[in-house]
């Protein structure tokens with residue numbers, strides 16, 4: 001026998017899950033277009049540097065060149081936008097414009113790059129592969145959720 005009140009409760013629960021899911025999906029940020037232009041330029045410079053290092057790391061990993069992986073991963077870590085040439089004013093602009101989620105993702109990437117550099121320094125190739133693939137997922141996740149206009153291809157069906 002189906003208990004009607006339990007059924008009602010579970011219908012409500014499902015409705016609740018679906019509606020909160022759709023809010024998450026529609027809560028996309030396009031941080032680039034919201035930032036002051038000078039801060040945006042620094043963010044883009046950071047991204048271009050990160051892409052360069054990522055490409056070099058791919059090349060070095062397939063050749064087993066740990067020192068190159070370590071150097072480039074360290075470079076990604078050091079290019080962290082919050083840690084470099086920002087004036088106090090620019091830093092404030094970034095922090096007040098960006099969502100906590102964006103800042104959390106940015107920090108996570110930089111932690112991963114430090115872990116990758118360490119794995120490369122000790123010559124742990126299996127760990128390098130694991131962390132590097134997590135880093136690539138992090139690029140895609142952030143571009144999907146926080147750069148909706150720069151990368152519209154993530155939102156096409």
Ligand code: HEC
Nearest residue numbers: 032044047050051054102105106109138139142146147150
């Ligand atoms: C914390 C979020 C975040 C992470 C993580 C992230 N990106 Fe980005 N990236 C952005 C945002 C935001 C933009 C768009 C900036 C804009 O619209 O001005 C961007 C833009 C770019 C661009 C385009 C730059 C241009 O020419 O305009 C490249 C290339 C890029 N990212 C590479 C990477 C790579 C490679 C990774 C991973 C190793 C990565 N990003 C990880 C946020 C992130």
